[in-house]
Amino acid sequence: MILGAERKIASWHMLVAIVALSIGTLFGPLQALEHMGINLYPALQSVGLQSYYQGLTLHGVLNALVWTTFFITGFFTLTVTYTLKKALVYPMLSWAAFIVMVVGLVMAAIPLLLNMASVLYTLYPPMQAPWFYYLGLTLVVVGSWMSGWSLLLTWAAWRKENKGATTPFIALGSLITVVLWQICTLGIAAEILVMLLPWSLGLLPGVDAQLARTLFWFTGHPLVYFWLLPAYVSWYGMLPKQAGGKLFSEPLARLAFWLFLLLSTPLGFHHQYVDPGISEGWKYLHAILTFSVFFPSMLTAFTVTASLETAGRARGAKGLLDWILKLPWNEPSFTAQAVAMIIFAFGGIGGIINASYNVNLVIHNTAWVPGHLHLTVGTGVTLTFIGILYWLLPHLTGKALWGTGWARAQSWLWLVGMGLMSNGLHRLGLLGAPRRTMLGVATDNYGTPDWLFPRLETGIGGTILLVSFICFLVVVVKTMMNKETAKVEMPIAEALQPEGIPAWLNNWQPWLVGTVVLIVIAYGPVLVSLISQVQLVSPGFNVWK
Numbered sequence: 001m002i003l004g005a006e007r008k009i010a011s012w013h014m015l016v017a018i019v020a021l022s023i024g025t026l027f028g029p030l031q032a033l034e035h036m037g038i039n040l041y042p043a044l045q046s047v048g049l050q051s052y053y054q055g056l057t058l059h060g061v062l063n064a065l066v067w068t069t070f071f072i073t074g075f076f077t078l079t080v081t082y083t084l085k086k087a088l089v090y091p092m093l094s095w096a097a098f099i100v101m102v103v104g105l106v107m108a109a110i111p112l113l114l115n116m117a118s119v120l121y122t123l124y125p126p127m128q129a130p131w132f133y134y135l136g137l138t139l140v141v142v143g144s145w146m147s148g149w150s151l152l153l154t155w156a157a158w159r160k161e162n163k164g165a166t167t168p169f170i171a172l173g174s175l176i177t178v179v180l181w182q183i184c185t186l187g188i189a190a191e192i193l194v195m196l197l198p199w200s201l202g203l204l205p206g207v208d209a210q211l212a213r214t215l216f217w218f219t220g221h222p223l224v225y226f227w228l229l230p231a232y233v234s235w236y237g238m239l240p241k242q243a244g245g246k247l248f249s250e251p252l253a254r255l256a257f258w259l260f261l262l263l264s265t266p267l268g269f270h271h272q273y274v275d276p277g278i279s280e281g282w283k284y285l286h287a288i289l290t291f292s293v294f295f296p297s298m299l300t301a302f303t304v305t306a307s308l309e310t311a312g313r314a315r316g317a318k319g320l321l322d323w324i325l326k327l328p329w330n331e332p333s334f335t336a337q338a339v340a341m342i343i344f345a346f347g348g349i350g351g352i353i354n355a356s357y358n359v360n361l362v363i364h365n366t367a368w369v370p371g372h373l374h375l376t377v378g379t380g381v382t383l384t385f386i387g388i389l390y391w392l393l394p395h396l397t398g399k400a401l402w403g404t405g406w407a408r409a410q411s412w413l414w415l416v417g418m419g420l421m422s423n424g425l426h427r428l429g430l431l432g433a434p435r436r437t438m439l440g441v442a443t444d445n446y447g448t449p450d451w452l453f454p455r456l457e458t459g460i461g462g463t464i465l466l467v468s469f470i471c472f473l474v475v476v477v478k479t480m481m482n483k484e485t486a487k488v489e490m491p492i493a494e495a496l497q498p499e500g501i502p503a504w505l506n507n508w509q510p511w512l513v514g515t516v517v518l519i520v521i522a523y524g525p526v527l528v529s530l531i532s533q534v535q536l537v538s539p540g541f542n543v544w545k
């Protein structure tokens, strides 16, 4: 079956995603070098970059929001249609979704580039951006919703034609992620449409910063699962096949996705442990719920590792651990994703510290936090997506991947660079260095000599990451120009035991009901109290000019 429209739609998404990542990532090494004491920002004023904070906002928005969202909506267009073996029922809806996302992106990019919206990617009011920045971000989200509707409608049509059939795992995992996104983005949609947009238009006298933060994190935590679950779709559903093995247990894989749907949203207060206006009891509840996410995370660690072990054994491994060496480390797509997993494991461990109500106070708002998020979204997710591109680009373009040696080197350099940078940032955080701060300057004022070594580590790591990223870009550009053709298909792993899937792992209803009930319990009373005491008092501030 040829799914031409779907491929075209996905190709356009990937193009925007890669361009966003390329521009966004440019600023990363600048930040890392600044931390080391090499401040290149004054020289960049001539090309329009006004400050560290403008660069940091571009870095966070383009990488964490734009690259991820465009990649994911494009990737899911393929995963759902290919595994259901059904073309989109409304391809025009998916095209319209893409156009809405691009229009939104342009609207948001203009004020970013003009240094009118350097409010960082968390857009915390009372910092205020122009109204068209907020509207642009809203359109990106609305476009991603539309793209999800198109996939859900296609699945509904498939169900009618295949009464009683079990949805294939890859399609199910993708659709669960789509639904998670539709639910959790209600927070940021409410924040922008009801407060920030009218406030920036002058229609509201002020803004309630506490309510805005709460609505932001309603979306902000599940956002990390919106990033991560597409990587899990690949780790569970594709990587075992790429490695020459099988998915160890399909029921466990499905259970993990359902649990992420259930547990992702009702725990955003773990980002607000120090916020006033939310009482300890509610924060404690969210802390407990955060720890419950440990279960699906461990299910994933176990199932994915066991799947890769089946691959190593199929390749002739006999001993306890030699299956690791037998894995196809010469394949760039595999290597990138395997390296991403290794680094991600450390991110998971650090996450337990962030989640702990009391220990969090030690690292809150310190450099530890970007140290952590580069292990998770910055590597676990991004390097996995890069690994996916190593088969997806040949699939979409019909051209062979250029330079497998370069691509492999890219992953290992990323491991070294990220290992150093992230370690440096974690250490700086433990020494009390704040995040979102020009540490090169801050050290002279309130730093200590202990900061010196981790600052150097951060700068060197960031520079190695730049080299890694250049390798990636060379591979992409050279592949696009490659004369050698290749026919590469989406890898789809079989289950080790194609046993019947229990009905409760193919049934949306109990999971959706559970999700809504948990959200109402965990957020309802606090939101009611914050809304009933809303104080629209704060004017907008521009702190970056």
Ligand code: HEM
Pocket (backbone or CB within 6 Å): 025, 027, 028, 029, 030, 031, 032, 035, 056, 057, 059, 060, 063, 064, 067, 120, 121, 122, 367, 370, 373, 374, 377, 378, 379, 382, 421, 434, 435, 436, 437, 438, 461, 462, 463, 465, 466, 469
């Ligand atoms: C070449 C690779 C990269 C380098 C060298 C790098 C470097 C940095 C540094 C040093 C910071 C801390 C700045 C501060 O707190 O003042 C930072 C922040 C951040 N980075 Fe990266 N980064 C890279 C890639 C990425 C990627 C791939 C992503 C996500 C997909 C990402 C997402 C973020 C986010 C969300 C922040 C926090 C922004 C904020 O606090 O508002 N970075 N980066």
Ligand SMILES: [Cu+2]
Pocket (backbone or CB within 6 Å): 220, 221, 224, 268, 270, 271
């Ligand atoms: Cu979180």
